[in-house]
Amino acid sequence: MSNEKSLIDDDRPPSSFKGVTFSGFKSTIVMQRLADSMNREKIEDACYWCAELICAGHYMELWETLIQFYCKYIHISNPKLSIYMASKLQRFRENMNSVENDQEQLEFRNETGFRSLFMEFVVILCTSPKKYTVQPVKVSHDDFNMLKLKCLLQAPDLSSCEKILKDEDPKELIIAINELSYNLTESVANTLRAYYWYEWIIEYSKLCKKEKQPCRIVKRDDIESVLIDDKYATNPVWLIWILLKDHAVKRGKMYERIVNSLFEIFCLRYTEVCNTKRRTVVYFAISILTTNIVFSEYEIVKDKRLLSCILSQSYTIFSQVKEHGRHILKEKARQEEYDVKEQIMQSGGMENNHVTMASQVSTDAMFGIFCESENKIVDTKNSNKSKKNTVNTDNKSSDKVSIDKELFGIDFIPRI
Structure with a gap:
């Protein structure tokens, strides 16, 4: 698999990723999954969730997750990593300040060095020894x-x-x-x-x-x-x-x-x-x-060969994110096409009753959280009365797109 196949050629603007990652998962859930994967030292899963955030331009959310995880779970067990992190943050600031708008910032997702900047920290945090978990002190x-x-x-x-x-x-x-x-x-x-x-x-x-x-x-x-x-x-x-x-x-x-x-x-x-x-x-x-810390006893990276190997193969993870995102968009387009046909059928079939019906598949089902959609009925003869009506369309159209709850559910674990 070549590096070219991992380049993101998606034409969605930055605004379309508000609250969601590249493949449509809720960004808050992905950040939780990233932290959980790093805590359990599941490097491949952690790299996948990291790539999801990078491809959607959620750089600040990603930094916040990495900073919080480092300071909460690792801290003094890898003290010199803070120096390295600060230097990389300086580079990140320079990158962000060198462009004029959000779209140009989003394009950094295709730069190998920019990707590696985040992936490197994910691997280091996964492999660093975990210390006691820092808990906030309460003041009454x-x-x-x-x-x-x-x-x-x-x-x-x-x-x-x-x-x-x-x-x-x-x-x-x-x-x-x-x-x-x-x-x-x-x-x-x-x-x-x-x-x-x-x-x-x-x-x-x-x-x-x-x-x-x-x-x-x-x-x-x-x-x-x-x-x-x-x-x-x-x-x-x-x-x-x-x-x-x-x-x-x-x-x-x-x-x-x-x-x-x-x-x-x-x-x-x-x-x-x-x-x-x-x-x-x-x-x-x-x-x-x-x-009391003896700084000479601590190394930022314990297994440099592992880090180098993962970074050299990271394009495969971005390729998976890219294909998954395409699959989501394709399924969404087919579902929207089906909904339009369904609306036409329902509007024509109930014309004599003066009722307009709309069937909508929950966006959350497509983007990581499945929930049942409501079919809303508006009665033009009696606007004060409304009721829920479930329309059974199982046998009406062979074009209906089924939604795989398991694939798009919050329990999705990437296979890498």
Whole structure:
């Protein structure tokens, strides 16, 4: 099979892939399947789901899935991968910024290097050792009560935050930033307490926004404006990253490189939602600073021969996605043709009763989720009354296209 056969020559515009992948599967389900396949180390299945997203131009959704999986399941068991990921993200940004519209961005799906960029990470994440699963730390509403907050304090003084805070920063953040900094110190290194204070700061910021009294810090030069939109530059989360970077510098060059890389990953198309959505990236940075790690013991890729072999054969997976997509479109066209004929038959057969009938096959059945369609009846004589009517057409036309529920169901597992 040649590389040419894997080139996507589909003429559907980017808008037609909203919420669905190239073959019509719901993109949210495909992202779940991708994560599940990587977790179970099913490389071929994971590569297939990755290709489905690439061919539909769902690059950001794919990045989000890879980032979340890495930081939630692998994190400190492959710490240097974060540096490699940040460098590839930079290349991705350059690619996206080099074109003018969505259609041109979609065309990247046919570039071998662009495909390999994602496939490489899928294989690495599949084969990397899995660590404990990171779970979010909960902060209750009572934790913002100053009397209860007193019981949570551990730092002996406020010296831990002196370098970070400025006079114009919200005074309410002093204690939380100080506690976070204290728990990040090498002598204390309390991972869970550091998680907690991150969540406290983020939840407090949300609470202030809800009360229409936004919690804003002074804009910092430390935060690169090239990565962040100016309207988000005063969010308290940047205080946390400045703190993490400061502690990383004290620990050594490798700590600094990893934390800086995680910062760049966190900033990918940042909005305030990322404070919660990408909390695992911050947790990862905290874990790096609060865990004894011998970096020389970790390799980004353990089996380079396997990775090279899969990348060299990845065009076969894209060829399968291409053929599957064509099959879906062909079946959809035939079904639409059948529906038109059925409408004509039903309209002609019930003309005397002044009833217009429409039979519609659920789009979800074609695109990954099968559900029964409703035949709606509109009675022109009595518009106030409506009822469901199932039309049996099994013996009326030999042109009817049957829908294979098993093929298009959500339990479809690619055969690769």
